Amino acid sequence: MIRFLTRRRGTTRADWTDWASWAYLALGVLVMFGPVIWLVLSSFKTQSALQEFPPSLWPMGPKQVVLQGTDRPLPVFAVPQLDGTIAERAMIRRVGIEGQFIDPADPDRRIQRARLANVTPVRELHFAFENFIEPLRQFNFARYLGNSLFVTIVATAITLLINAMCAFALSKYEFRGRNGIFLFIISTLMIPITVVLVPAFLIVTGLGLGNSLWGVILPPAATPTGVFLLRQYMLTIPDELMDAARMDHASEWRLFWRIILPLAAPALAVLAIFSVVWRWNDFLWPLVVLNRQENFTLQLGLAAFQGELQTQWHYLLAMTVITLLPVTLVFAFLQKYITTGIASSGMK
Amino acid sequence: MSRGPAALVSRAIDWPFEALQRALGAARMPYVFVAPNLLVFGIFVAAPMILNVWYAVTGGTQLMPGDRPFVGAANFAELLDCTNHFVVATCKQDRFWRAVGNTAWFVVFQVVGLVLISLVTALILNRRMPWRGFFRAVFFYPVLLSPVVVALIWKWILQPDGVLNAVVVANGGTRIPFLLDPSWAFIWTIVVSIWAHMGFYTLILLAGLQAIPSDLYEAAEMDGTAHVRVFWRITMPLLMPNMMVVLVLALIRAVQSFDEIFVLTGGGPGTATQYIVQFIYETAFANQTHILGLAAAASMLVGGVLLVLTLLQLAASAQAKRSEAKR
Numbered sequence: 001m002i003r004f005l006t007r008r009r010g011t012t013r014a015d016w017t018d019w020a021s022w023a024y025l026a027l028g029v030l031v032m033f034g035p036v037i038w039l040v041l042s043s044f045k046t047q048s049a050l051q052e053f054p055p056s057l058w059p060m061g062p063k064q065v066v067l068q069g070t071d072r073p074l075p076v077f078a079v080p081q082l083d084g085t086i087a088e089r090a091m092i093r094r095v096g097i098e099g100q101f102i103d104p105a106d107p108d109r110r111i112q113r114a115r116l117a118n119v120t121p122v123r124e125l126h127f128a129f130e131n132f133i134e135p136l137r138q139f140n141f142a143r144y145l146g147n148s149l150f151v152t153i154v155a156t157a158i159t160l161l162i163n164a165m166c167a168f169a170l171s172k173y174e175f176r177g178r179n180g181i182f183l184f185i186i187s188t189l190m191i192p193i194t195v196v197l198v199p200a201f202l203i204v205t206g207l208g209l210g211n212s213l214w215g216v217i218l219p220p221a222a223t224p225t226g227v228f229l230l231r232q233y234m235l236t237i238p239d240e241l242m243d244a245a246r247m248d249h250a251s252e253w254r255l256f257w258r259i260i261l262p263l264a265a266p267a268l269a270v271l272a273i274f275s276v277v278w279r280w281n282d283f284l285w286p287l288v289v290l291n292r293q294e295n296f297t298l299q300l301g302l303a304a305f306q307g308e309l310q311t312q313w314h315y316l317l318a319m320t321v322i323t324l325l326p327v328t329l330v331f332a333f334l335q336k337y338i339t340t341g342i343a344s345s346g347m348k
Numbered sequence: 349m350s351r352g353p354a355a356l357v358s359r360a361i362d363w364p365f366e367a368l369q370r371a372l373g374a375a376r377m378p379y380v381f382v383a384p385n386l387l388v389f390g391i392f393v394a395a396p397m398i399l400n401v402w403y404a405v406t407g408g409t410q411l412m413p414g415d416r417p418f419v420g421a422a423n424f425a426e427l428l429d430c431t432n433h434f435v436v437a438t439c440k441q442d443r444f445w446r447a448v449g450n451t452a453w454f455v456v457f458q459v460v461g462l463v464l465i466s467l468v469t470a471l472i473l474n475r476r477m478p479w480r481g482f483f484r485a486v487f488f489y490p491v492l493l494s495p496v497v498v499a500l501i502w503k504w505i506l507q508p509d510g511v512l513n514a515v516v517v518a519n520g521g522t523r524i525p526f527l528l529d530p531s532w533a534f535i536w537t538i539v540v541s542i543w544a545h546m547g548f549y550t551l552i553l554l555a556g557l558q559a560i561p562s563d564l565y566e567a568a569e570m571d572g573t574a575h576v577r578v579f580w581r582i583t584m585p586l587l588m589p590n591m592m593v594v595l596v597l598a599l600i601r602a603v604q605s606f607d608e609i610f611v612l613t614g615g616g617p618g619t620a621t622q623y624i625v626q627f628i629y630e631t632a633f634a635n636q637t638h639i640l641g642l643a644a645a646a647s648m649l650v651g652g653v654l655l656v657l658t659l660l661q662l663a664a665s666a667q668a669k670r671s672e673a674k675r
Contacts, residue, residue, distance in 0.1 A: 055510075191393055221388050
């Protein structure tokens, strides 16, 4: 049993521990990705398709054909033929318990009658793209999307700038109070927002930032993790570069802006990715600060929408897919930076 | 110097800072650099920390600190006021105690599950195999999803007509109201929470495993040491620092669980999945009457628990390091 958990080195022969590992990983793929894939598949289903039980895997809808001489699409049914086979026929009219069917391939042929009890509707793949368009038009989702983008972009820019400035001072200068300041910043890691919810709300309100996106952006802009990550990286940049520039009478700001900041780009990239993900996903703090609908971020909009309109799953699922899209793109393209960032700094 | 709009913008950014340097001198520039960050920390983290104490010892529903009457320890007394401390229903704030109880059980199951599953996953991902990067990414993906998205994904799966119930029915069972039954809802908040966060802890443990020098394993293999011994004598001791980090973080975050669960169950059915942060949030903001003092008092108790947890774990990890050095 334990052998299965210890690393195997050097052996080439596959034994049962390999099979067990593969089984575990296959199950992992199913459990981790499955729910998300199920969400995406479901988001393309029409409202009526979503109410089916048991649900179909793919988004299916009734198959319809448009024929000359008919004003609207005709539903297609599987109709048993005289020779015992079953063929796809379009229904042109229903009379009581019977329907009148024609062969869509040859509309001139005569009408076949069949009892409705004997026919089944034919279904085909049908993607309900209107699920994605309607909420953006009918409800405020375009607005929420804009708010989320604004918060994410502005907050990330501010976070990068002020954290980099702070990390620069802490890593490249000797000054009174430096260690105290560093300790103070690191100790704020211990004060989660949940503990200071009430007074933080008061301060934001007192500054006139209540119910504004700036009230969401500013308080978490200075992050101890960001300062720590950038400081550790900047410590590795040799000071000689700065001394050379000082000889040329460059100002301290220029040393930061022109020399250190460009060299710290890899660490800044990691922090930028983190910040984008944090801000895009943020929920509790915006929930406290924002209480007018038009200022909601996407996350708040989604949460409110699911509370109000339990039944509108077709819109809700589509908007959830839109919400997870940016993060999924970040994941697909920048996954390596995130995993190395966490592994090297040990924080999220 | 290059010309053009980019250079102009860059000069415009340089100018105020260069003016500051002329005014203050180069030696004071570090303070200018740390100022914005410290300002934000001071205003939005340190000041609230102090104000929180004032809220906790004042009463009423006024938001402005000056308008709030001083009540001393009354808020704490109200939270702790029970005629029988073993029966939740006899407490004045039974909602608080229910939340505390729920959170305690949640933390126990969630943290144990989280650490065990992350450990097993990290050990498996540490084996030599093709597509390791892909599998590592698979387990990490849910970490990036927002709590609201996580909650909605699972709400859709767990609903009475959902895909999980389709599986149950297909296997001859009857539909289970997963989120409407108190025990099931509680179990699912744990499962969903582990699902959403395990990738992060797996990554930290994996980094620890990969830092273990491979010659230790080679030496053990040459000696023909049993795998059980290798695991307990090499892997686990050397992984201990990372295990401690994982344990602290998992504990601290589990105590603060809120978002996914709030959207998934809303704390229900009844109060079955109402955890402590939801109690604080609802007491302060969601109810008709904003009982800020009570919320602040509760949040100070939570802060105290978090502090104790952190110190305990730091001590434990220092202990682990010392015993390691002895060996």
